[in-house]
Amino acid sequence: AQSVTQPDIHITVSEGASLELRCNYSYGATPYLFWYVQSPGQGLQLLLKYFSGDTLVQGIKGFEAEFKRSQSSFNLRKPSVHWSDAAEYFCAVGSLGNTGKLIFGQGTTLQVKP
Amino acid sequence: DAGVIQSPRHEVTEMGQEVTLRCKPISGHDYLFWYRQTMMRGLELLIYFNNNVPIDDSGMPEDRFSAKMPNASFSTLKIQPSEPRDSAVYFCASSLVGSGNTIYFGEGSWLTVV
Numbered sequence: 001a002q003s004v005t006q007p008d009i010h011i012t013v014s015e016g017a018s019l020e021l022r023c024n025y026s027y028g029a030t031p032y033l034f035w036y037v038q039s040p041g042q043g044l045q046l047l048l049k050y051f052s053g054d055t056l057v058q059g060i061k062g063f064e065a066e067f068k069r070s071q072s073s074f075n076l077r078k079p080s081v082h083w084s085d086a087a088e089y090f091c092a093v094g095s096l097g098n099t100g101k102l103i104f105g106q107g108t109t110l111q112v113k114p
Numbered sequence: 115d116a117g118v119i120q121s122p123r124h125e126v127t128e129m130g131q132e133v134t135l136r137c138k139p140i141s142g143h144d145y146l147f148w149y150r151q152t153m154m155r156g157l158e159l160l161i162y163f164n165n166n167v168p169i170d171d172s173g174m175p176e177d178r179f180s181a182k183m184p185n186a187s188f189s190t191l192k193i194q195p196s197e198p199r200d201s202a203v204y205f206c207a208s209s210l211v212g213s214g215n216t217i218y219f220g221e222g223s224w225l226t227v228v
Contacts, residue, residue, distance in 0.1 A: 034216075043118075043205060043219040090157065101147075101170065102217060104157040 002027050004093050006105035013081050014113045021076040021108050023091030033074040034092040034102065035065055044090060050074065061085070086112045116140075118220035120206050126226045132194040135223045137206030138187055147217060148181055148191050149205040157205075163189065196227045 005024045013019055025031060032051050036044040048059025055067040065076045074091060088109050092102040119138040127133055139146045147162040161171040166183045174181070178197070183189040193200055203222040210216075 036219075043221040044207075046216060046218070049216060101159065101162060106156045 002093070002103055004091050004103050004105035006089075006091055006108045008108050009106070010109045010111070012111040012113060015083050016080050019076075019078045019081045019085070019110070021089050021091075021110070023074045023076065023105060024072050025074065025091070025093045025103075026072065027093050027103075032094045033065075033067060034094070035059065035063070035074075035076050036090045036092060036104075037061075038088045038090065038107075040087070047076070047089075081110075081112055083112045083114065086110055118206055118208055118218055120204075120220035120223050122223055123221065124224045124226075126228065127196055129197055129227055130195045131227075132192065133196045133200075133225060133227075135191040135204050135206075135225070137189045137191070137220060139189070139206070139208030140210075140218055141187065143208035143210045143218075144186075145209040145211065145217075146183060146189050147205075147207040147209075148189070149207060149219075151203045151205060151222070152201075160191070160204075193225075196225075198227045201226050 003026045007022050034049045035047040037047050038044045047063050048057050048065055050057045050067045058064050063076055063078050065074055067074050088107045090107045091105040094102040118140055121136045144165050148160040150158045150160055158173055160173045161181045162169055163183045166186060179193055181191045203224050205219050205222045207217045207219045
């Protein structure tokens with residue numbers, strides 16, 4: 001079955017510390033992978049996406065993610081977290097053959113300590 | 115670009131009343147999605163359209179829910195009659211084939227049924 005798992009429901013990091021949010025997927029076709037961020041009361045904003053090519057992708061706000069096919073993972077990283085990064089983060093997977101239809105993980109809530 | 119526009123942003127209604135949520139997708143996009151977000155179930159795809167035609171409505175919870183897309187720039191999601199368990203955030207999103215499944219979300223309609 002197709003699925004996306006974000007193992008960490010809630011993560012707390014100190015401002016300035018590094019961050020890694022985990023995402024694992026199960027998908028039969030060649031996956032397209034996405035990370036979205038949702039601030040309180042807002043919609044989902046695209047952070048970055050992976051389609052093909054370089055497995056390390058750069059996104060907005062200083063985020064990056066690495067696609068590891070052997071581990072079925074697409075973890076999101078940031079070297080130094082800012083207080084404004086506190087939000088909920090969603091990993092999602094789709095495929096070319098299923099245009100536009102994404103499967104989302106349950107989300108990880110990030111809290112940033114001053 | 116104005117992005118995906120949803121209305122109303124917030125609605126409180128009484129059980130049994132009809133609720134209509136509205137969406138204007140990004141101009142030129144050919145896919146439109148309705149998602150529902152709750153604490154318990156996360157982000158669920160309810161229905162999506164391609165070129166105004168419903169493609170997959172398997173996520174629509176029951177007959178009380180209906181969605182239409184009369185033209186490329188407008189869609190509605192209707193709940194009749196509404197129930198307290200329908201309380202959620204409803205997101206509309208759109209995408210363009212060839213953009214690699216990148217879905218752009220509106221800011222959501224926050225529905226409370228009392």
